[in-house]
Amino acid sequence: MNAFINFIMGPMVWISALVFLFGLVFKLVKIILEIREKESFIFSYMSLKYSLRSMGAWLIPFYPESTKLHPVFWGISYLFHVFLFAAPLFLASHIILLDEAFQISWLALPDGVADIFTLLVILALVFFGVRRVVVPEVKFLTSAMDYILLILVMLPFLTGFLAYHQIFLYKWIMIAHILSGELLLIVIPFSRFSHMLTAPLTRAYTGSEFGNVRHARDW
Amino acid sequence: MQDQSPTKIIRNTDSAIEDGLARLTPEKITETINQVLQKETGPKLKAYVETCMRCGLCSDACSYFLSNDRNPEFSPAAKVKQTIWEMIEKKGKVSKDFMRRAVHISHIECNVCRRCSMYCPFGIDIAYMMLLVRRICHKLEITPQYIQDTVDSHSVTMNQMWVKEDEWIDTLQWQEEDAREEFENLRIPLDKHGADIMYSVIAPEPKFQAGLIYQTATIMHAAGINWTMPSGPGWDNSNMAMYTGDNEISGRIARAFYEAAANLNVKRIVMGECGHAFRSIYDVGNRWLAWDMPPFEIVHALEFYHELLTQGRITIGEKYKKKVTLHDPCNVSRGRGLHDMAREVVRMTCEDFVDMIPNREHNYCCGAGGGVVNCGPPYKTERMVNNRVKAEQLAATGAQVLIAPCHNCHSGLEDIVQHYKLDMEVKFLGDIIFETMEKKIYRPGE
Numbered sequence: 001m002n003a004f005i006n007f008i009m010g011p012m013v014w015i016s017a018l019v020f021l022f023g024l025v026f027k028l029v030k031i032i033l034e035i036r037e038k039e040s041f042i043f044s045y046m047s048l049k050y051s052l053r054s055m056g057a058w059l060i061p062f063y064p065e066s067t068k069l070h071p072v073f074w075g076i077s078y079l080f081h082v083f084l085f086a087a088p089l090f091l092a093s094h095i096i097l098l099d100e101a102f103q104i105s106w107l108a109l110p111d112g113v114a115d116i117f118t119l120l121v122i123l124a125l126v127f128f129g130v131r132r133v134v135v136p137e138v139k140f141l142t143s144a145m146d147y148i149l150l151i152l153v154m155l156p157f158l159t160g161f162l163a164y165h166q167i168f169l170y171k172w173i174m175i176a177h178i179l180s181g182e183l184l185l186i187v188i189p190f191s192r193f194s195h196m197l198t199a200p201l202t203r204a205y206t207g208s209e210f211g212n213v214r215h216a217r218d219w
Numbered sequence: 220m221q222d223q224s225p226t227k228i229i230r231n232t233d234s235a236i237e238d239g240l241a242r243l244t245p246e247k248i249t250e251t252i253n254q255v256l257q258k259e260t261g262p263k264l265k266a267y268v269e270t271c272m273r274c275g276l277c278s279d280a281c282s283y284f285l286s287n288d289r290n291p292e293f294s295p296a297a298k299v300k301q302t303i304w305e306m307i308e309k310k311g312k313v314s315k316d317f318m319r320r321a322v323h324i325s326h327i328e329c330n331v332c333r334r335c336s337m338y339c340p341f342g343i344d345i346a347y348m349m350l351l352v353r354r355i356c357h358k359l360e361i362t363p364q365y366i367q368d369t370v371d372s373h374s375v376t377m378n379q380m381w382v383k384e385d386e387w388i389d390t391l392q393w394q395e396e397d398a399r400e401e402f403e404n405l406r407i408p409l410d411k412h413g414a415d416i417m418y419s420v421i422a423p424e425p426k427f428q429a430g431l432i433y434q435t436a437t438i439m440h441a442a443g444i445n446w447t448m449p450s451g452p453g454w455d456n457s458n459m460a461m462y463t464g465d466n467e468i469s470g471r472i473a474r475a476f477y478e479a480a481a482n483l484n485v486k487r488i489v490m491g492e493c494g495h496a497f498r499s500i501y502d503v504g505n506r507w508l509a510w511d512m513p514p515f516e517i518v519h520a521l522e523f524y525h526e527l528l529t530q531g532r533i534t535i536g537e538k539y540k541k542k543v544t545l546h547d548p549c550n551v552s553r554g555r556g557l558h559d560m561a562r563e564v565v566r567m568t569c570e571d572f573v574d575m576i577p578n579r580e581h582n583y584c585c586g587a588g589g590g591v592v593n594c595g596p597p598y599k600t601e602r603m604v605n606n607r608v609k610a611e612q613l614a615a616t617g618a619q620v621l622i623a624p625c626h627n628c629h630s631g632l633e634d635i636v637q638h639y640k641l642d643m644e645v646k647f648l649g650d651i652i653f654e655t656m657e658k659k660i661y662r663p664g665e
Contacts, residue, residue, distance in 0.1 A: 031262045038261030044511040058340060065581055066338035069279045077274075137284070138275035140291035141300055146273055198270040199341040205263075206342030213502060213512070215556030216580045218337050 008178050016182035023189025024197050031201065047208045054207020055200065057219040064219035073131065080124035087117040087157070088181075093164075111164070118161045125154045145192075152187055155180035233597045236322055239361035240315045248318060251358045252311035260351065267343045268307060271296060277345065280338035282583045283328050286607035293605075295335035295345040298324050302352045322361050325352035327598050328605065331462070331589035332549040337580065346589075353590075354464030362463045365595025369459040372422075374468050377475050378455035380422035388450050390425040394433045398440075402659055405440040407432070410483065411447035416518075417485040418446050419476070419500075421457035421493050421626055434653040435491065438524075441659050442532035446489070453479025456490055457626075458499035462590030466507060473504025480515050487516035489523045492647050494550035494588060494625035502554060519551050521624050524652055525560045528567050534657045539569040543651070544618035546575070546632060547582040548625035556580075561624060564648060568655050575616045583609050585623070587631020603638040606631070610639035624648045 035042050058064055067074040088094060092108035099105040109117070129150050132142045159177035163170060188194060210218035256264070278284050278294035287293050292301070302321045306313060313321075331346035339345070356362055362370075372381045388409065395407040408414065418439070424431050439446050448454055453475040460469035477500075480488050490496055497519050505513040518526075527533045545565050552558040558579040565572050577583065586606035591598075613621060613635065621636070621643045623629045629645055636643045 031266065034262040034265075039263055041506065041511065042263065054342065064337075064340075065577075066276050066279070066340070069338075070276060073274075073276075135275065137278040137289065137291040137294045137297065138273065140294065140297050141273040141275055143273075192269060192272060195270045195272060195341065198266045202266050202270050203340075203342045206336055206344060214554050216553050216558075218342060218580075 005175065008175065008182065012178075012182055016185040020185040020188055023186075024194065027189055027194060027197060031198075042205060045208050045212055046205065047212050050208045050211025051204035052207075053211055054218055055203055057217070058203065066219075076124050076127055080121060080128075083117040083121050083124075084153070087114055087121060088160075090114065091160075115161070115164060118157050118164075121157045122154060122161065125150050125157075149192060152180075152184055152191075152193075156184055230323055231597045231601060232319065232323070233364045233595075235364035235367055236319065236361050239359065240319060243315060243318070243359060243361070245312070245314075248313060248315070248359065249311040252306050252313070252355055255351065255355050255358060256307065256311070259354070264303075264348070264351070267345075267348060268299075268304065270341050271299070271339075271343055272341075274340070277335040277339045277343075280335040282330075282334075282586060282608045283605050286605050286609075293328060295329075295339075298329055299345055299348050303348045306355075318356070318359065318361060321352050322356045322363065325349045325356065326363050326366070326594055327591060327601065329589065330549070330584040330586065330591050332584035333553055334549065334581070334584065337553070350462075350464060353462065354466070357464035362465075363594040363598075365597075366459055366463055366590050366593040369593055370463050370465050370468055373455075373458070373460055373472055377452035377472060378422040379457045379459055380426045382422050382425055382455075384451065387425055387454065390429050391432065391448065394429055394436060398433050398436050402437060402440050405436055407436050408447045409450045411445075413484050414445050414447035415486050416444060416446040416489045417480045417483055417487075418448050419454060419456040419488055419490045419496070420448075421491065421496050422455045423626060424491065431491065431647070431649065434649050437653060437658060438527070438533060438649070438656070441656060442527050444532075447483060447485065449479040449483060451479070453477075456496040456500050457493060458495065458504065459590060459593055461499050461503050462495070462593070469499070469504065470507040473500060474508055476500055476504070477508070477514055485515075487518055489518045490520060492520045492624040492626065492649060494548040494554070495590075495627055498550040498554055502550075519555065519557060520649065521551060521557045521561045521564065524564050524648060528564060533652070535568050535652075535655045536657050537655060539620075539651050539655050540571070541569075541619040542571040542573060542617065543569045543620040543622055544573050544575050544613070544616040545578075546585065546621060546623040546625075546628055547579055548623065548628045549582070549584055549588060551625065552582060553580045558582075561648070565622060565651075568648075568651050573616050573618055575612050577612075583612055585609065585625070585628035585631035586635065588625075588627045592627060592630050592634075599634065602631075603634065606635050607639075610635050610641060613643065614639070614641055619643065621645045622648055622651060 061078055062068055062071060062074070090109040091114045092111055095105050095108045129147065132138050132146060156177060159173050159180055163173045163177050188196065206218055210216050273296065275294060275296065277296050281293060281295050283293040284290065291297055302324055329349045331349055333344065333346045335345045336342055369379045372379055376382060391407045391409065395405065398405045418435065420432060456476050458469050458472045460472060501513055501517045543565065545561060547558045547561065586602060586609050591602060621632060623632050623645055624647060629647065632645045636645060
């Protein structure tokens with residue numbers, strides 16, 4: 001048992017982190033090489049100025065028309081993404097682990113705040129799931145994979161929440177937490193989670209086309 | 220995909236599609252789809268498919284979705300799901316019924332107006348994917364009959380409406396002759412080498428709207444412009460092949476057009492009030508011919524009118540009195556950002572202007588663009604149902620006159636006005652300018 005725990009807390013962390021990191025790096029390199037080979041025109045339209053203009057406009061809450069039409073979904077989505085990164089990255093116990101391993105650390109959120117963030121991530125995921133059932137145009141687009149993706153994100157947060165509160169079976173919950181976190185990292189480059197890489201790219205391209213060629217806003 | 224859940228619309232089809240489908244074999248379908256998806260697309264399509272999180276935010280962008288009481292089948296992403304996603308997932312092994320639906324979705328239920336790419340948080344270009352479906356349909360020879368006929372015409376005559384060369388020249392001379400009775404020394408100069416401007420129209424003008432050429436000639440005359448039109452192929456800058464996915468013919472049309480301008484050695488190209496034609500020579504044709512931007516300065520009529528008015532080359536006498544509203548055609552607003560200029564021209568020429576809501580880049584499409592109206596009478600009733608939200612938007616303005624600076628929008632909006640019994644007159648901006656400007660009228664004996 002201890003050997004197993006040592007494995008998932010040791011080599012497996014490395015494996016998942018490297019798969020995540022290099023998976024995304026390779027994906028980016030592959031995209032760039034493929035653009036050069038098949039759609040090199042894309043480079044001639046890309047513009048840093050208009051890419052940033054477009055991304056900037058879409059990062060301002062409730063600035064784009066689309067976001068005004070769906071303020072609840074958009075608001076929840078926006079905060080979800082903030083908490084999704086903030087909760088694990090600024091969690092005291094994660095930072096302590098890093099500090100023990102590599103002697104690097106940064107400011108941590110108070111545990112209570114991180115706990116609330118975690119809870120909000122979980123609630124947002126429940127909201128996304130319910131929305132997929134309730135809103136007809138979203139339901140039409142939804143496949144089993146969309147629920148699987150929601151569950152994959154949910155697991156590390158749910159187990160983390162339970163582990164922090166030590167509600168039951170602490171050791172098993174902790175193992176599930178570590179495994180699900182590692183699984184999520186590994187899945188990211190190979191699933192639609194890779195929109196963390198590709199969405200800025202599509203946004204930048206559309207922003208460049210709208211700015212450079214069409215001289216129009218894209219928000 | 221055989222069973223399409225019942226909607227209010229009867230989904231029509233036409234003989235070209237049915238005959239084309241009858242000729243197809245499953246192998247041919249699979250082979251063609253895979254050929255297009257593998258050889259003609261790249262990381263762009265892959266990114267669009269992989270990045271979409273199925274959030275449905277694009278739905279509210281689509282006038283089809285809104286006009287059909289938020290029927291999920293009409294949401295932009297749903298159109299991709301019913302076509303491209305499934306083609307990719309099944310590796311091209313889709314049925315004839317699937318393709319019948321795919322033709323319909325891409326040709327009749329999408330104007331490729333690109334409004335949805337402004338509502339997608341990731342800026343995914345769904346219109347591009349619909350055009351890709353049309354490309355596949357073209358290669359399978361199941362393009363709707365009427366629009367295919369315009370492409371055939373382009374292929375033979377280099378214009379959209381089977382206008383023969385002598386008819387073209389004759390029409391221009393006829394308009395010149397008529398106009399000279401009113402305006403002394405007015406000319407429609409043909410093939411004038413080294414003119415400042417090549418003026419370009421689309422084939423419907425000589426075919427049945429020759430009065431528009433008359434108006435333009437009058438404006439050019441009043442402004443004292445050194446202009447010309449080509450007598451041979453290249454005068455028609457519309458390009459329906461661009462909307463059927465017949466990229467090869469589309470490229471030929473654009474090349475003939477730029478070459479006509481190059482042969483005349485003009486400084487720039489001014490074009491009439493047409494959106495498709497603008498997209499064809501400003502955005503699409505140049506790319507096919509490997510220029511990132513057009514090899515000539517392309518000036519849309521809106522921009523040209525603005526220039527004439529602000530430089531004082533034409534002056535407005537009495538402003539237009541009736542209450543007007545302005546429709547922003549997607550290809551010149553969302554496609555070129557001319558919406559504010561258009562408003563300035565309207566304000567310079569009209570007394571009472573009311574904006575429709577939404578407007579500018581966010582305007583609803585006329586419902587006719589992107590080749591939809593060109594698919595012809597078999598689909599008209601359906602098109603009217605799909606345009607309801609546009610009719611409501613127009614009615615809400617309470618305007619008497621609807622200015623639509625685009626041929627295609629014009630046709631579509633006329634249909635809407637008639638079908639929904641709106642008390643509105645559809646006009647080009649050129650009509651308004653012609654009516655209100657100070658003309659150099661010829662009075663014999665003066």
